[in-house]
Each structure stands twice: as structure tokens, then as C-alpha cells.
Amino acid sequence: MRYDFIERHRSKWPLDVMCRVLQASRDGYYQWRKGVEGKRKQEDRELLAQINEIYQATERSYGAEWIAHDIRKGGRRVGKTRVRRLMKQNGMPVQCKNTWKCMATTNSSETYHPSSDLVQRAFHRTELDELWLSDYSELPAIGPKIYAVAIKDQASHRILGIHVSHDLHVGALFKAFHQAVIARRLKHRTLEVPIIFHSDQGGQYNSYAFKDELKKYGLVSSMGSSGDCYDNAPMESFWATMKTELMHHFPFRNVEHAAGAIYRWTHLFYNQRRRHTSIGGLSPVQFEADWYQRNRSVCCT
Structure with missing residues (x-):
């Protein structure tokens, strides 16, 4: 608990001060941190395997948000920020906007009278074949x-x-x-x-x-x-x-x-x-x- 407190407040107080107040040793803190980092790296390796499996199964189409959603659905707690970091670190393109510009394909006909607009932008539908x-x-x-x-x-x-x-x-x-x-x-x-x-x-x-x-x-x-x-x-x-x-x-x-x-x-x-x-x-x-x-x-x- 003491080492966890020190880790969470390192940006706020000097390490020596916290160790003295909490009666914790610097060597003990560094040893604890080494164990935590090792565990984190192992978790990252396991998480990366899950990310890659979903990424390949979805034709490299899912971004960090949907991949994180799938992993959480499997019972593992993870945020999209961590997934995005691992994807970037391992060369998996994170979703970005398509920048290709193509010409318009509409060729309005002047020969036939266009049909009326029966939709009027009311696109929300709940029934199939409507x-x-x-x-x-x-x-x-x-x-x-x-x-x-x-x-x-x-x-x-x-x-x-x-x-x-x-x-x-x-x-x-x-x-x-x-x-x-x-x-x-x-x-x-x-x-x-x-x-x-x-x-x-x-x-x-x-x-x-x-x-x-x-x-x-x-x-x-x-x-x-x-x-x-x-x-x-x-x-x-x-x-x-x-x-x-x-x-x-x-x-x-x-x-x-x-x-x-x-x-x-x-x-x-x-x-x-x-x-x-x-x-x-x-x-x-x-x-x-x-x-x-x-x-x-x-x-x-």
C-alpha cells in the first residue's frame, strides 16, 4: 500500500520525502516497481495477442474503440486508450479518415422525369424491407x-x-x-x-x-x-x-x-x-x- 501511494504521487512530492514520512526504503520501492512493471509488461503481451486476433479477424478494420469493446465483452477490463497505445507501438494502423478524393458518380438524366422523394430524409427504420x-x-x-x-x-x-x-x-x-x-x-x-x-x-x-x-x-x-x-x-x-x-x-x-x-x-x-x-x-x-x-x-x- 505504501509503495502504491508513492507511485501515484511521485509527480507531486519528492521520493525521499515520501519514503521518510511513510518509513519506506528507496530500495524496497524500486524492487516493488520492478515487479509491477514486469507484471504490466506480461499483461500487455497477453492483451496484444487478443488485440491482434480481433484485428486480423475483422480484416484489419476495427479501431481501438471496437477492439476494446470486444475484449471487455470477453470479460477483461481494458480501456480504448491502452488498446490504442499497444496498436500504435506494434504497427497496427489506428482508424483514421480516408483521404482519397474521387469524382462524383451521379449522372442526372434529363430524359426521364425523376421519381418523387418518398423518404424526405426520414431514414430511421425498424422494419426489414421497408x-x-x-x-x-x-x-x-x-x-x-x-x-x-x-x-x-x-x-x-x-x-x-x-x-x-x-x-x-x-x-x-x-x-x-x-x-x-x-x-x-x-x-x-x-x-x-x-x-x-x-x-x-x-x-x-x-x-x-x-x-x-x-x-x-x-x-x-x-x-x-x-x-x-x-x-x-x-x-x-x-x-x-x-x-x-x-x-x-x-x-x-x-x-x-x-x-x-x-x-x-x-x-x-x-x-x-x-x-x-x-x-x-x-x-x-x-x-x-x-x-x-x-x-x-x-x-x-
């Missing part, structure tokens, strides 16, 4: 431009479809959309209420072919105002998250490199494991499992 969001984004690449288009269920944050290619053609959107159709088994369902499909006013979303495809599966088109990123803010947030967490892959060498990294991150990590504070710290798949369980219980009572 609101789907979609957007294109340019990806950092060494050679020819590479783009991704994604479709997201706003309630669970699950990415239902995503496609990576060299162009902004509507064909890429169709491929992502058909992934979403399969994921939600829309070919075998009759929707009681149409799913709102919200996007910007890009020509791909405004094409007759794609709007007909939406109607075929019971979805209704919704579009934000032209050039206003806040009208599709959750998708902008998704792209920002992806580009931040995949920074160690940038720039992509080619479309195959981009597709491999993005598909792996999306389907194996983001959907399955990445926690979201807005849905109670659950992953999208966990949220949906809880939602289905909850709704089955309601149906059976």
Missing part, C-alpha cells in the same frame, strides 16, 4: 476507373447487393439488384406493402428498364433532389466507412483486386460481424436474426 437505399461510388485505383454500386436495407444496414466494375452502366445496377432480389427471395414473395427503393437522380436509376424491374418485384422508386448528398446520407456514410476500413488495400491495382477486397469485406465482415451503434451494437445479420425471431413470436401468439 426502405432500400442504393448508390454508386468511384473507388481509388491505379489504372482505369473502378466503380461500385450497392443496395442496402436501411433497417438492418445489411448490404443486399453489391457489384464492382469499370463503368457506371445500368448493367452493374441490375446485377446488384438481382443479388438483393435473391437475398430477400422476392421471386417467391408477394409484398403486402411495396419496398421503397431510394436513390439519387442518376440516369441508371431513372431508366425505363430499371424502373420496370422495380415494379416487377413490388418496389417503388424514390429519388432525392439532384446534387444533394444529404438526401441519401446513409449510403454516403456506408461508402465512407468502407473506404476508411479498406484503406490498406488502396489504390486498387485492377477491378479483380477491388472486387475481391470489397466482396470479402462486405459479405464476410460488414454484414456478418461489424457492429453498428444505431442498431444496438449488433451486426446486420444479428439484427435480422432477432427481427425474424421477434416477428415469428408475434405471429404465433
